[in-house]
Amino acid sequence: MTFVVRAAVDQRGFDLSLSVGPAETVAVMGPNGAGKSTLLNVIAGLLHPDSGTAELDGRTLFDLTAGRGSWTAPHHRGTALLAQEPLLFPHLSVLDNVAFGPRSAGASNAAARKSAEHWLAEVEATELRARRPAELSGGQAQRVAVARALAADPGLLLLDEPMAALDIHAAPLLRRLLKRVLAGRRAIIITHDVLDALMLADRVVILENGRISEDGPAREVLQRPRSRFAAGLAGLNFLAGDITEHGLRSGGLNLYGQHHDLPGPLAAGQPGVAVFPPSAVSVFLSEAHGSPRNAFPVTITDLEPHGDQIRVRAGESGRLSADITPAAAADLGLVTGTRVYFVIKAGAVAIYPS
Amino acid sequence: MTARKAATYTGIPAWVYAVAAAGALLVVLPLAAMVAKVNWANFIPLVTSESSLTALGLSLRTSAASTVLCIILGVPLALVLARGSFPGQRVLRSLVLLPLVLPPVVGGIALLYTFGRQGLLGRTLEVAGLQIAFSTTAVVLAQTFVALPFLVVSLEGALRIAGPRYEAVAATLGASPSTVLRRVTLPLVLPGLASGAVLSFARSLGEFGATLTFAGSLQGVTRTLPLEIYLQRETDADAAVALSLVLVAVAVAVVALAYRSPRAGRPATVERTTTAPAASGAVR
Numbered sequence: 001m002t003f004v005v006r007a008a009v010d011q012r013g014f015d016l017s018l019s020v021g022p023a024e025t026v027a028v029m030g031p032n033g034a035g036k037s038t039l040l041n042v043i044a045g046l047l048h049p050d051s052g053t054a055e056l057d058g059r060t061l062f063d064l065t066a067g068r069g070s071w072t073a074p075h076h077r078g079t080a081l082l083a084q085e086p087l088l089f090p091h092l093s094v095l096d097n098v099a100f101g102p103r104s105a106g107a108s109n110a111a112a113r114k115s116a117e118h119w120l121a122e123v124e125a126t127e128l129r130a131r132r133p134a135e136l137s138g139g140q141a142q143r144v145a146v147a148r149a150l151a152a153d154p155g156l157l158l159l160d161e162p163m164a165a166l167d168i169h170a171a172p173l174l175r176r177l178l179k180r181v182l183a184g185r186r187a188i189i190i191t192h193d194v195l196d197a198l199m200l201a202d203r204v205v206i207l208e209n210g211r212i213s214e215d216g217p218a219r220e221v222l223q224r225p226r227s228r229f230a231a232g233l234a235g236l237n238f239l240a241g242d243i244t245e246h247g248l249r250s251g252g253l254n255l256y257g258q259h260h261d262l263p264g265p266l267a268a269g270q271p272g273v274a275v276f277p278p279s280a281v282s283v284f285l286s287e288a289h290g291s292p293r294n295a296f297p298v299t300i301t302d303l304e305p306h307g308d309q310i311r312v313r314a315g316e317s318g319r320l321s322a323d324i325t326p327a328a329a330a331d332l333g334l335v336t337g338t339r340v341y342f343v344i345k346a347g348a349v350a351i352y353p354s
Numbered sequence: 355m356t357a358r359k360a361a362t363y364t365g366i367p368a369w370v371y372a373v374a375a376a377g378a379l380l381v382v383l384p385l386a387a388m389v390a391k392v393n394w395a396n397f398i399p400l401v402t403s404e405s406s407l408t409a410l411g412l413s414l415r416t417s418a419a420s421t422v423l424c425i426i427l428g429v430p431l432a433l434v435l436a437r438g439s440f441p442g443q444r445v446l447r448s449l450v451l452l453p454l455v456l457p458p459v460v461g462g463i464a465l466l467y468t469f470g471r472q473g474l475l476g477r478t479l480e481v482a483g484l485q486i487a488f489s490t491t492a493v494v495l496a497q498t499f500v501a502l503p504f505l506v507v508s509l510e511g512a513l514r515i516a517g518p519r520y521e522a523v524a525a526t527l528g529a530s531p532s533t534v535l536r537r538v539t540l541p542l543v544l545p546g547l548a549s550g551a552v553l554s555f556a557r558s559l560g561e562f563g564a565t566l567t568f569a570g571s572l573q574g575v576t577r578t579l580p581l582e583i584y585l586q587r588e589t590d591a592d593a594a595v596a597l598s599l600v601l602v603a604v605a606v607a608v609v610a611l612a613y614r615s616p617r618a619g620r621p622a623t624v625e626r627t628t629t630a631p632a633a634s635g636a637v638r
Contacts, residue, residue: 044526074525075533081526087519091541100537104529152527 003156003186005061007042007052014038014049014210020156025187027201027218031229035210036190040158043188044081045074056155075104080154084161086145088133094144095120095129101152119147123177139170143177150181157187163196175199194222194233206230226273226354228319236275237320240354243272247294248351250274255294257349266353273354280348281322283312284341285332294344296320300336303329310334314342385602392599393592400596408574409582410600416490416578417558420497424505424554427498429547432509433539437518454503461499462567469495469568492569493576497558504557505550512546513539552612556605 006017014035020026028036041047043054045061048071054061061077063070080101088097098116099109107115120126123143133141142162149157162178163171178200182189189200197204197218204221206214206229213227225231231238241250243266247257255274259266266272287295298314305311309323312334322342334340393400400406434440435447453461469486470476479486486492520542524534540547562580569576571585579601587594 044522046522046525073530074522075528075530077526078528079526080528081523083519083523085519087523089520089524089538089541091544100524100529101527104524104527104533148527154526158526 003054003056005039005043005052005054007039007049007054009035009038009042009047009210010050012038012210014042016207016210016212017052018205018212018215020186020188022186023184024203025182025185025189025201026203026205027197028188028190028205028207029192029197029229029233030207030213034207036207037160038210039207040081040160040188040190043077043156044079044158045072045077046081078153078155079158080149080152081158081160082145082149082162084164086133086138086141088136088141088144088148090133092133093129094125094131094133094136097133097144098148098151100148105152115151116147119151120144122150122181123147137170138166139173142166142170142174146174146177146181155186157182157185159187159189161190161192163191163193197233198222204230224350224352225275231275236277237281239274241272241274242268243270243351243353244268247346247349248272248274253296255344255349255351256346257294257351258347259351266351271354272351274349274351276344276349278311278321278323279309280344281320282343283322283324283328283332283334284343287341294346294349295341298340298342300334300338300340302336303334312340314340388595388598388602391595393596396592397596397599400590400593401600403593405573405582406579406593406597409577409579409597412490412493412574412577413559413579416493416497417555419494420501420558421551421555423494423498424502424558425547425551428502428505428550428554429509429540431502432506432513433535435506436510436513450506451503453500454507458496458500458561458563458565459567462496462564465492465496465499465564465568487568488570488572488576490569490575493565493578496564496568497561500561500564501554501557504553505547508546508550508553509543512543512550516542549612552608556608556612559604559608560601 002022003020004017005019008015012035016035016039018026018039028039030036038047042049042052043061049062049064051064053063053065056078059072059078060070061072061079088094089100092100095113095116098119099112102112102115103109117126117129120129123146125140125143125147128136128140128144133144136144142165146162159178163174166174175196178189182200189196191197191200201218204214204216204218205212206221206227208227208229214221214225214230221230222234225234225236225238228238228240239248239250239253239255241248241253241255243259244254245268247255249255257274257276284295287297296315298320300312300314301318302313303310304313306323308326310326310329312322312324312329314320314322320342332338332340431450435443435450466487467473468475469479469492471480471485471487473487476485476487486495516539520538521534524538525531529537560580561578562584565576565578566581571577571581577585579597583594583597583601586597
């Protein structure tokens, strides 16, 4: 009893396959335009892919392999969609909104309302039952929308950045609620927030340019990212290149580092990545000397506040960053365009095959 | 709603107010001139004469019938125009809206060559024992012909503004397309539908040219109030003025109904859809 989708949308360069276990929550992350919403729309039946198949609990959602052309209408799929905005039906009370799914499934009015009461209680919104959506705050409305989606008893719950439109006070509340209701439930959640991936999801899928670039347990993907996007999420510097005897060669850079927790050294020549935190990068105005260190001349492209530190971005398109104290930044007189040396201890650079 | 506006900067030059006043006068002055001409002493007898009451009754009945017909035919039309996607959609929209700009007399002639005795469908219908031209049915058809675009324009605007997102969510919750239409789409655009229906009714009530051409002017059968007014004008100017005032009163009531403050206990999201269709109707 699993969910499997394989789909291609030629016009958007979208082509991937994904499976989700019966009680698994998968977080889908990726840059804007990577195809995250396309994925959900294809699964929900709101977008017709050019080819592919999808199956949910033994039922075919679509099968567009050559010769066949089966297509299940959205309302027969059991894939409830929760969008960024709650989209509660403005002409219905909160209770009737939540009862909409059961009613549409053919339940009697009384049974539908009973189910709606249950799910409203589940999201701690019973006291809102008689209100109109216009009388709810953003957080309340999204809570009701969660109840409405769950009341439809979906085989697969699709969440499209459910926290994105909420203010900073409402988001943690909803995150806790989702953690509770998503436990033991099959769901796909699109998010931009690492916290969501770590808290809510069993697995993280990184989507880039319509294709899956990484797929694994959330913690692992963030600790050992193999894509630039995942490294960015984890706040790590990321260089891809070829593994050498002592490290990694990436373009003109020759990096010394640790071949990470592997049985024995890696064979040189294979493609690999080097990852290191910005806090491990020091900034000097002249080339420093000392033990095995990596020192690269770079030009500063950006300076921005980052917590109580200053994040110094440098290199082509600012792809390397260093975190230093504001005092250090002032002492060095750093401005955009300054030529500096980024110095990284070899021990802080993790190198592994990509 | 009126007291709410504080002294915010409007950016309207003073001379614009002057030109706007001239425009308003062009509309209001003739109405005032007509009201000044009303023979108040004989107003009640003039308005309640048998021929007047017959014409008024016929007008209200046919307009109500054509409004119903507009809703039955116009809602599906607006839906496929706003949400559908098919070849020739743009052409269909232009054609459906054509009666807005067509002289009603031309519409009447077109109807005559469709449903008239020698018309495209008329011959077949006559074999079936149906004769439409110069009957009350013809009045309703003529009114529907000219009033349908008002409903379609209003509703299509409302549908476009509401967007298909609620429908998509409803479908993923398990609602079939018909359920979505009944429980989501139509309630969401109800204000647009209502204002469109009211405008259609008003247009039907004022219909003259197409009716006269296609249905003639037979008392109690096809002579609606506008036709009665035109006829009375030849013989009894006082009666024509009095009846005109009745039509103005009905029109004012209708317009007030269509453009009433949308803040009548409706939720905020629906409110947004209310103003635009009214505005698009007003483009005409």
